[in-house]
């Protein structure tokens with residue numbers, strides 16, 4: 001005897017996610033800056049590897065879009081340079097030293113950030 005009860009799946013969360021993704025793509029296509037601003041303005045974003053390369057570039061873009069960026073890497077001096085640049089540009093940024101390969105260091109980062 002088959003006692004498995006069939007239940008109607010709840011599709012609402014999926015529909016909500018798909019429509020949010022479609023809205024994001026549409027806005028990104030026609031107003032990329034506005035789309036990013038709408039997504040991150042007023043949010044706090046933690047960026048690892050923020051002292052150079054992709055992380056540093058991302059930090060500038062998110063700060064310009066209105067996010068408060070928390071920059072993480074091992075070299076605090078390089079991070080501080082990025083923080084200074086972002087603040088000079090009118091953005092909000094804070095630097096945190098952390099070696100992500102060291103779990104104790106990650107725990108300390110979480111405590112500091114929280």
Ligand SMILES: NC(=O)c1ccc[n+]([C@@H]2O[C@H](COP(=O)([O-])OP(=O)(O)OC[C@H]3O[C@@H](n4cnc5c(N)ncnc54)[C@H](OP(=O)(O)O)[C@@H]3O)[C@@H](O)[C@H]2O)c1
Nearest residue numbers: 048049050051052053054055072073074075098099100101
């Ligand atoms: N550049 C590209 O075209 C490209 C393309 C595809 C994928 N990627 C990947 O994207 C990532 C970033 O690339 P990138 O070019 O921006 O590299 P990058 O300029 O060398 O930047 C790496 C960042 O990670 C930090 N970092 C490294 N080890 C760390 C650790 N143990 N704890 C905390 N922070 C650490 C570095 O700062 P500290 O040394 O001060 O800690 C630095 O801020 C890499 O994984 C790379 O393989 C890059």
